[in-house]
């Protein structure tokens with residue numbers, strides 16, 4: 042085993058940091074609930090960062106690292122599905138790539154808009170279509186940190202993809218866990234900074250053990266989610282993927298509450314970026330039937 | 346022990362439900378997504394509270410001589426539950442009738458009572474509470490907004506933050522410093538919001554338009570007669586107010602109603618099927634009912650005229666646990682509720698997520714439970 046980043050991976054992450062640095066000081070004024078950024082999306086796509094999973098030498102682990110790193114930004118771009126699932130489908134599919142579970146098509150869909158590729162992932166088949174304006178209702182008022190839309194109609198004439206649905210589900214879970222790992226890390230960093238800075242009762246909030254332990258636990262969770270996501274990306278095993286997604290969703294549930302709690306009222310303003318990470322985590326919690334869905338999949342894969 | 350409602354209480358609840366069904370507009374659920382402090386809801390609340398007042402249902406728990414009917418805390422609880430479950434059509438006025446009014450009744454001068462109680466009783470007033478400051482949240486006693494005595498007036502300088510309703514309120518229940526003595530140096534002023542020198546800025550928030558604000562006081566002149574109680578009496582008065590406010594919002598009731606609604610939708614969609622979803626829903630229900638009983642135990646003691654202490658913190662935290670679990674259940678199993686599909690559930694989510702923060706942070710409640718209920722020795726300083 043060698044758990045250090047390869048030279049290539051270090052170079053890729055450095056390049057992402059360089060590329061995204063100008064975006065770090067985004068103005069949140071008038072940003073609303075989510076902060077999509079078309080320019081950043083173009084920069085990343087042109088730089089080939091979302092195609093890394095196509096390269097057999099770099100593979101899914103590098104793609105997961107990219108997803109994790111990008112999720113730390115206040116801006117959001119559709120990276121997770123593109124980086125981890127598109128390699129199964131082909132690079133000619135228009136982005137964004139939107140994942141929809143068959144039988145759950147009334148759920149709001151991240152990044153869905155006219156022209157997006159919608160992948161319907163069934164228990165036994167996988168098919169895609171390009172969304173038309175009439176099939177999409179944007180949800181600008183949705184309380185999630187992604188641009189969201191509802192699918193009004195699922196056409197019957199979709200392009201079938203001859204790949205096993207299980208493989209897509211496995212990668213979906215890995216993508217979810219990798220993204221959650223980045224979101225958890227960013228939300229945790231932000232909360233740590235706040236409680237270190239903020240004083241009440243004549244001392245920094247960070248000196249209250251009631252907060253320290255819960256934040257330390259959040260560190261343990263974020264770290265665990267990251268490692269499970271990367272390992273699952275390496276093995277592409279359904280059990281590893283289900284455990285990673287389960288731990289991601291459970292950790293999101295457990296920590297989002299605390300992060301907001303420790304911010305006090307500051308955490309409910311749109312003028313602070315916290316919600317951009319936490320309200321993305323909230324959106325990920327409901328994917329693929331939530332923790333119950335992941336737990337059943339994990340138990341099935343582990344013990345049959 | 347008797348866990349049943351009396352006939353009179355049941356009839357009171359039925360009457361409220363009938364009135365809500367008759368009065369609220371057809372698109373109310375969509376409309377009530379606007380926070381209770383939004384301009385739209387504030388405007389609607391004026392007419393709704395007028396209707397309540399006409400029917401004797403705005404201040405039924407106030408003393409008879411002040412226009413109420415002297416109904417006991419159980420009726421007050423039923424009223425609060427039904428209004429909060431309905432999405433609080435009284436808007437910010439719930440605060441007036443729950444604790445501003447009762448506080449003025451207990452501590453106000455005859456002039457203050459004559460000026461402020463009738464508009465509250467008629468449903469025509471809107472107050473805001475100026476407690477928190479940028480540097481003083483949980484540590485309220487560190488507040489710095491200053492009221493300098495100058496003959497018959499005070500000159501107020503400073504800043505409040507997170508002030509609900511400030512954008513539209515007519516009067517501020519302002520807590521400010523009149524001397525450097527930490528808790529004994531704080532006084533309350535009742536300040537008309539149109540007094541020169543007051544500036545209000547709305548803070549964009551996760552929980553809806555118009556909800557929270559910054560309020561700046563620059564050389565605001567207030568007559569000494571606007572002081573509530575004595576100089577330095579604020580800490581005692583706030584304690585009285587907050588006890589009322591903490592029990593004032595029966596959040597467990599809306600949390601349970603939202604949970605029931607979510608389960609009904611899931612059933613309709615054929616998604617209340619697996620064990621996982623049922624187990625999660627049941628856990629959430631257990632917490633709402635535990636919070637309900639913890640609150641009722643306090644209502645019972647109030648109804649019997651007994652003093653309430655730290656147990657109210659325990660009931661409050663039980664409610665925070667319930668709100669959290671219900672919000673989490675809905676996000677996980679019915680995520681479209683936070684988009685446009687189910688306005689009632691979205692309304693609940695936005696109000697539910699602040700349960701552990703507004704009106705005093707949850708960790709402070711836990712400290713109170715640890716120190717005053719469990720009698721644990723304090724942390725060394």
Ligand SMILES: Cc1cc2nc3c(=O)[nH]c(=O)nc-3n(C[C@H](O)[C@H](O)[C@H](O)COP(=O)(O)OP(=O)(O)OC[C@H]3O[C@@H](n4cnc5c(N)ncnc54)[C@H](O)[C@@H]3O)c2cc1C
Pocket residue numbers: 239241242246249251252302303304305306307309473474475476477478481482483484506507508509510552556557699702703704705706707708709712
């Ligand atoms: C929707 C909303 C409406 C509000 N409306 C009003 C209003 O109308 N008027 C008004 O005056 N205020 C209002 N507030 C402010 C509210 O009273 C404060 O948010 C609350 O008192 C907490 O203060 P804070 O936000 O500064 O958090 P902080 O005090 O900074 O606390 C942040 C975190 O640190 C924790 N913490 C602090 N001290 C300790 C300790 N000793 N031990 C352990 N943990 C600790 C807290 O529990 C919390 O988790 C409102 C807040 C909200 C969210």
